[in-house]
Amino acid sequence: xxxxxxxxxxxxxxxxxxxxxxxxxxxxxxxxxxxxxxxxxxxxxxxxxxxxxxxxxxxxxxxxxxxxxxxxxxxxxxxxxxxxxxxxxxxxxxxxxxxxxxxxxxxxxxxxxxxxxxxxxxxxxxxxxxxxxxxxxxxxxxxxxxxxxxxxxxxxxxxxxxxxxxxxxxxxxxxxxxxxxxxxxxxxxxxxxxxxxxxxxxxxxxxxxxxxxxxxxxxxxxxxxxxxxxxxxxxxxxxxxxxxxxxxxxxxxxxxxxxxxxxxxxxxxxxxxxxxxxxxxxxxxxxxxxxxxxxxx
Amino acid sequence: xxxxxxxxxxxxxxxxxxxxxxxxxxxxxxxxxxxxxxxxxxxxxxxxxxxxxxxxxxxxxxxxxxxxxxxxxxxxxxxxxxxxxxxxxxxxxxxxxxxxxxxxxxxxxxxxxxxxxxxxxxxxxxxxxxxxxxxxxxxxxxxxxxxxxxxxxxxxxxxxxxxxxxxxxxxxxxxxxxxxxxxxxxxxxxxxxxxxxxxxxxxxxxxxxxxxxxxxxxxxxxxxxxxxxxxxxxx
Numbered sequence: 001x002x003x004x005x006x007x008x009x010x011x012x013x014x015x016x017x018x019x020x021x022x023x024x025x026x027x028x029x030x031x032x033x034x035x036x037x038x039x040x041x042x043x044x045x046x047x048x049x050x051x052x053x054x055x056x057x058x059x060x061x062x063x064x065x066x067x068x069x070x071x072x073x074x075x076x077x078x079x080x081x082x083x084x085x086x087x088x089x090x091x092x093x094x095x096x097x098x099x100x101x102x103x104x105x106x107x108x109x110x111x112x113x114x115x116x117x118x119x120x121x122x123x124x125x126x127x128x129x130x131x132x133x134x135x136x137x138x139x140x141x142x143x144x145x146x147x148x149x150x151x152x153x154x155x156x157x158x159x160x161x162x163x164x165x166x167x168x169x170x171x172x173x174x175x176x177x178x179x180x181x182x183x184x185x186x187x188x189x190x191x192x193x194x195x196x197x198x199x200x201x202x203x204x205x206x207x208x209x210x211x212x213x214x215x216x217x218x219x220x221x222x223x224x225x226x227x228x229x230x231x232x233x234x235x236x237x238x239x240x241x242x243x244x245x246x247x248x249x250x251x252x253x254x255x256x257x258x259x260x261x262x263x264x265x266x267x268x269x270x271x272x273x274x275x276x277x278x279x280x281x282x283x284x285x286x287x288x289x290x291x292x293x294x295x296x297x
Numbered sequence: 298x299x300x301x302x303x304x305x306x307x308x309x310x311x312x313x314x315x316x317x318x319x320x321x322x323x324x325x326x327x328x329x330x331x332x333x334x335x336x337x338x339x340x341x342x343x344x345x346x347x348x349x350x351x352x353x354x355x356x357x358x359x360x361x362x363x364x365x366x367x368x369x370x371x372x373x374x375x376x377x378x379x380x381x382x383x384x385x386x387x388x389x390x391x392x393x394x395x396x397x398x399x400x401x402x403x404x405x406x407x408x409x410x411x412x413x414x415x416x417x418x419x420x421x422x423x424x425x426x427x428x429x430x431x432x433x434x435x436x437x438x439x440x441x442x443x444x445x446x447x448x449x450x451x452x453x454x455x456x457x458x459x460x461x462x463x464x465x466x467x468x469x470x471x472x473x474x475x476x477x478x479x480x481x482x483x484x485x486x487x488x489x490x491x492x493x494x495x496x497x498x499x500x501x502x503x504x505x506x507x508x509x510x511x512x513x514x515x516x517x518x519x520x521x522x523x524x525x526x527x528x529x530x531x532x
Binding site for chain 2: 049052053054055056072073076077079080082084086088090091092093094095099102103104105106107108143146
């Protein structure tokens with residue numbers, strides 16, 4: 001396996017009685033575009049805040065760029081190599097676009113003026129415009145510019161395309177893909193837009209209730225999993241859930257839908273013992289994996 | 298660049314207070330237009346006393362209003378409730394929280410000091426009796442030093458609460474401290490409020506070391522506490 005840029009072991013965090021993360025294990029390979037998915041409140045933002053030193057874990061540890069982050073000094077050192085786009089895309093309302101760029105630039109020795117110019121042009125951001133007067137979409141664009149121009153090795157992005165129109169979303173996703181491919185930048189991002197995750201991510205991790213429920217290379221996951229749809233002449237039998245290799249079973253009237261990840265042919269053969277009228281096997285989408293693993297918990 | 302951010306964050310507050318002072322300075326110019334004059338029988342010294350007390354209150358107001366933690370983003374000219382999410386952007390920068398706090402606190406303290414100097418100088422120039430340069434400088438120094446505990450208190454509250462509660466909390470603490478120092482015999486000799494005042498300690502008298510030293514110590518303790526808070530707080 002390639003070198004991990006982000007690695008967490010048993011990462012746990014609670015807010016009072018509510019456990020936000022429960023022993024999270026992550027391994028984000030260098031150069032990957034890593035989709036971090038889960039429902040609202042699953043622990044995605046908490047994980048990002050922990051990685052950026054805004055929160056401290058209750059238990060467990062994590063490393064960034066191969067270095068364990070256990071002190072403020074190590075967190076500051078890691079943050080020199082990280083670009084961040086927060087969920088709210090909030091910047092200082094008392095600055096203009098030009099001022100926030102001038103403010104951010106000196107913190108990052110690897111600041112890339114050519115990327116700054118390129119994104120200023122692409123996003124058509126007016127330098128003298130007050131941030132207070134920017135639309136949400138323009139604030140998103142400005143935050144993406146500030147994250148990308150840092151010359152960061154890791155971009156941590158919480159819903160980076162929210163607030164963007166479809167054309168701009170496409171341009172941002174393309175820019176992210178170019179950064180990962182051309183500059184070996186690792187992109188760790190959360191999104192509720194499963195289609196865009198599927199479009200650009202090579203790795204995905206699904207978390208639910210603070211725990212990882214699925215992760216891996218997206219193409220591998222999609223090739224491992226199959227949807228088997230069986231139609232019966234009466235109510236679909238519950239016994240299908242007992243078939244070896246079936247991850248999730250959904251029954252709806254005469255139809256049963258199985259998500260399976262191993263020995264699909266064997267499962268189909270066994271399922272035929274239940275005398276279905278028809279058996280169909282389909283490839284799965286990320287959306288199906290998400291729904292089956294997250295809703296199925 | 299943190300200085301740049303701190304200046305942009307506070308400049309309108311600073312200008313607002315400075316403009317208020319200028320407005321007061323210009324009183325002799327505009328008062329006759331509105332036929333304003335001192336009430337009959339009020340001696341000039343009483344008027345000066347009122348101006349001085351108002352200035353001391355403005356020292357406190359400026360100190361509370363200009364303090365900030367450097368992490369919680371503040372609105373430029375008014376207090377708002379709740380934390381502005383742009384603090385996440387600040388916290389993502391490769392800067393220690395201590396530095397974020399100290400740069401912001403340093404700039405606010407500088408601005409407060411400038412305003413205290415302007416207000417103190419105004420009341421002294423307006424004073425009926427003559428004041429020497431040495432007396433003026435001594436008073437300016439003690440006025441700044443004795444204002445700093447209020448500033449440090451407001452800074453510490455800014456590390457804990459949103460702006461609204463920072464201001465309410467700081468004003469309430471000041472009122473409580475004022476009442477305590479006036480009721481408890483031993484405390485009055487240490488009181489920073491008395492240290493700011495030319496009524497408690499006249500300008501021609503000796504330097505009131507007790508409130509000056511107590512103010513320095515209290516400021517150091519409050520700033521140290523602020524540092525600990527921002528380093529431990531989770532956002």
